[in-house]
Amino acid sequence: MQLSKDTKRFLLSLSAFTVALVLCVIHFREVGGWLGASLAAFSPFVVGGCIAFILSVPMRLFDRLLSKENKKGNPLVRPGKRKLLSLILAILLVFLLLFIFSSIVLPQLVSTVTALAGSIMRFVPTAQQWFNNLLTWLEEYPEIHDAVAPMIPDLNKVAASLISIVQRYAGTVVSSLAANVSSLFGSMTDVIISFVFAVYVLLQTESLSRQCKKLLYAFLPKRFCDDVLSIARLAHKTFFSYVAIQCTEAAILSGLCFAGMLIFRFPHALVISVIMLFGALIPIYGAIISCVIGAFLVLIESPMKAIGFVAFILILQQIETNLIYPRVVSTAINLPSMWVLLAVTVGGGIFGIVGMLTAVPVVSITYTLLGAAANRRLSERNLSTYDPAPTEEKKT
Helix, strand or coil, rough: CCHHHHHHHHHHHHHHHHHHHHHHHHHHHHHHHHHHHHHHHHHHHHHHHHHHHHHHHHHHHHHHHHCEEEECEEEEHHHHHHHHHHHHHHHHHHHHHHHHHHHHHHHHHHHHHHHHHHHHHHHHHHHHHHHHHHHHHHHCCHHHHHHHHHHCCCCCHHHHHHHHHHHHHHHHHHHHHHHHHHHCCHHHHHHHHHHHHHHHHHHHHHHHHHHHHHHHHCCCCCCHHHHHHHHHHHHHHHHHHHHHHHHHHHHHHHHHHHHHHHHCCCHHHHHHHHHHHHEEEECCCCHHHHHHHHHHHHHHHCCHHHHHHHHHHHHHHHHHHHHHHHHHHCCCCCHHHHHHHHHHEEEHHHHHHHHHHHHHHHHHHHHHHHHHHHHHHEEEEECCCCCCCCCHHHCC
8 A cells, every 4th residue: 555745744743743742751750840941941031022012012002103194294203213212112101100009009008908907996896886876776676686686796806807817818918929020030130031032022023923934834834824823813913902901991990990089088099099900900800809899998997988989989880881991992802791701700710810811812812713613614514504403484
């Protein structure tokens, strides 16, 4: 039996893959150690790629602003210098935001968490007095009094539990954040390498894209390369749109929250607005978590203001959903609400906060690819829809 050249090549590749897989299984520990060392060596470049992607969002915004024409019809900045100037402005913007967060927001967060235990203890006598007044008023209705009295908690125990939770989780968050940052960068050398690599990627985007395409088409089948590039373009478009939309929406919502809290004189305006900023980055659950945490902080200061705060947040979210979000979203994520809920829940359950932030664009890409593949297969089979059980009207 004469085998074709393609069949021989396939069998040779399959044999080589089988041998490599068996060797990896036999020497699992050695291979695992080598992979770990390789990932550690490449981690600065992975971090640099993430930095480049984050910087590309404000960089594209500045590029659009600088490409506008003046009264004479000439662009404000020549194309040759526009990319470099956009990158410099994007870096300055990020460093400005980091400076504001570290010098203004972070100390306020630390002081708020520190003072939270004292606020809880000051709140306990007031709340206890409310419950006592409630029980005194209910003495006129013995049946209701006997049913409600066992439900009144011991506020001293509740306060002690809240204080221990705040102290424990505040320390855990700070220590885990420091550990993650130190493990992410490792040393100042890794930080410099990551930053330099990100700058190189942003300045040489076209050149890197051309080189990758050349390598793909040189060594792999054309159809496979076309599919890879199509998926890569879809992934970049989806992630970029998602990041730009979520960041813009979060900034607008946080700014409106801060302004409204100052106007209505709600306490902890800055801290709650920062919580709202980060919470808005997480679809569905972020708004709920932000509202609950903010209401708790306001409740400790003034229960009546807490009710007003919840009403204010609900109205603000309605304004954001019906007025701001449709205007901000220029390229919507192609994913129904049901799959957004599923993606955020499963992603958060498996990968934590990172999963909640990245699950929606990943599922959106998968949803789009599966939809295109299903439509293509139906078209090949001359089926517009799949109807396995025709109705009686169709049979007749």
